[in-house]
Amino acid sequence: MKQHDGMYIDGSWRPAAGSGTIEVVGPADGKVIATVPAGSDRDVDAAVRAARAALPGWAATAPAARAALLTALRDQLAARADEIAETVTAELGSPLAFSRTVHAGIPVAVCGSYAELAASYAFEERIGNSTVLLEPVGVVGAITPWNYPLHQIVAKVAPALAAGCTVVLKPAEDTPLVARLFAECADAAGVPAGVFNLVTGLGPEAGAALAGHEGVDLVSFTGSTAVGRKIGALAGAAVKRVALELGGKSANVILPSADLARAVAVGVANVMANSGQTCSAWTRMLVHAEQYDEAVELATAAAAKYVPGERIGPVVSAGQRDRVRGYIEQGIGQGARLVAGGPDAPRPDGYYVSPTVFADVTPDMTLAQEEIFGPVLSILRYEDEDDAVRIANGTVYGLAGAVWAGDDAEAVAFARRLETGQVDINGGRFNPLAPFGGYKQSGIGRELGPHGLAEYLQTKSLQF
Ligand code: NAI
Numbered sequence: 001m002k003q004h005d006g007m008y009i010d011g012s013w014r015p016a017a018g019s020g021t022i023e024v025v026g027p028a029d030g031k032v033i034a035t036v037p038a039g040s041d042r043d044v045d046a047a048v049r050a051a052r053a054a055l056p057g058w059a060a061t062a063p064a065a066r067a068a069l070l071t072a073l074r075d076q077l078a079a080r081a082d083e084i085a086e087t088v089t090a091e092l093g094s095p096l097a098f099s100r101t102v103h104a105g106i107p108v109a110v111c112g113s114y115a116e117l118a119a120s121y122a123f124e125e126r127i128g129n130s131t132v133l134l135e136p137v138g139v140v141g142a143i144t145p146w147n148y149p150l151h152q153i154v155a156k157v158a159p160a161l162a163a164g165c166t167v168v169l170k171p172a173e174d175t176p177l178v179a180r181l182f183a184e185c186a187d188a189a190g191v192p193a194g195v196f197n198l199v200t201g202l203g204p205e206a207g208a209a210l211a212g213h214e215g216v217d218l219v220s221f222t223g224s225t226a227v228g229r230k231i232g233a234l235a236g237a238a239v240k241r242v243a244l245e246l247g248g249k250s251a252n253v254i255l256p257s258a259d260l261a262r263a264v265a266v267g268v269a270n271v272m273a274n275s276g277q278t279c280s281a282w283t284r285m286l287v288h289a290e291q292y293d294e295a296v297e298l299a300t301a302a303a304a305k306y307v308p309g310e311r312i313g314p315v316v317s318a319g320q321r322d323r324v325r326g327y328i329e330q331g332i333g334q335g336a337r338l339v340a341g342g343p344d345a346p347r348p349d350g351y352y353v354s355p356t357v358f359a360d361v362t363p364d365m366t367l368a369q370e371e372i373f374g375p376v377l378s379i380l381r382y383e384d385e386d387d388a389v390r391i392a393n394g395t396v397y398g399l400a401g402a403v404w405a406g407d408d409a410e411a412v413a414f415a416r417r418l419e420t421g422q423v424d425i426n427g428g429r430f431n432p433l434a435p436f437g438g439y440k441q442s443g444i445g446r447e448l449g450p451h452g453l454a455e456y457l458q459t460k461s462l463q464f
């Protein structure tokens, strides 16, 4: 077991102000794999001061210099991809192959995309007799979750640095080890002292101190709706910018003309990936009444392929396992029909949850309304297209979704009626440049690509 005692502040690793520690638990067997310092408001304050002091210099660098630095950071992340994948597997629990392609691979692509955007983005525009300068917002407080622990760090830090902002990161307490690796990569890439800072710690302490710090100009948060609401309220009271990426309850709408077998197979894979801990997962499958029984059979067979410990890992923590099992029990209690999985532990050790599929889920059930964040799929029945739209839009969330139809035009016509920030058409591929973020209570703001960069900029108009 490794005992880490430093936090990355002002360009070096230094001990925490207090003596508190956080135990990092490996969810595959419940054993403690490392400890990291539990930072306090004093550590946050030191990090924010360092970020403020570094801001004028960093904000004044030429975009090409920021691009070169992000290229160096991307190269560091690529060079250490194996170590990153192994670390995420150890602290989050996802199978190693998934950690390699997704947890280690996507951050390299996203960091690279911001290296290119920093070089090509128009940080100045002409509007009539004005020149509009797009300037960095300032010091960013980034608070990230554990489910895609490195991706969510890079999706905030890379655009912030590209914009000329400086950053203090408070990563999730469940997955601080990959955040430490990220800080090592930033250091090795030559990020100047104070431009990027890392404070590990608990949400209600270090996280709350960062969100409420008067030296922070923008808080960018990804996590639960409950915490997002608090951070939004704090930011509102302090009149500071805020970006919130919160939960989802996305719909996978299979229209009658679609390739049913493919739509169901991709839909099940989407929900089981990362043990269901994906905010944009399509956790509600909407199927026409006439194809319903066939879809349920296909989904049941598809779920059986996700053997716990092989194709699907544990969930992140004992608390998350208990929360997910509670939802499964509630689903049974409310009368949904369990066709795969269930609340029982599929393995003697570790925080595993059986890949679970419910049929006969109605739109008002808890299963169809609340974010479960585990490997649980609900299959709902619709009668016609208007009914499908009503069900798909019938939650407080609007983060993602999918539409399947015989041709793209039919799927697009349906997608236009969805209240959601992202829709995959007939199994469309992930695009690291497409804006990601929510309608309704799924959040405020967008991440990734040029829209994600714009979140970290503010305008200054010069009139001539
Ligand atoms: P959380 O919202 O408590 O944690 C996310 C981040 O917020 C962590 O870094 C945490 O330390 C920090 N945090 C917690 N309380 C804070 C506070 N008062 N002030 C500032 N920062 C604070 O999420 P948690 O408890 O780990 O997961 C609970 C549920 O949230 C999940 O079951 C899932 O439904 C949802 N969730 C959604 C995510 C998404 O990607 N949108 C990611 C993680 C969780």
Ligand code: MG
Pocket: 203
């Ligand atoms: Mg929490």
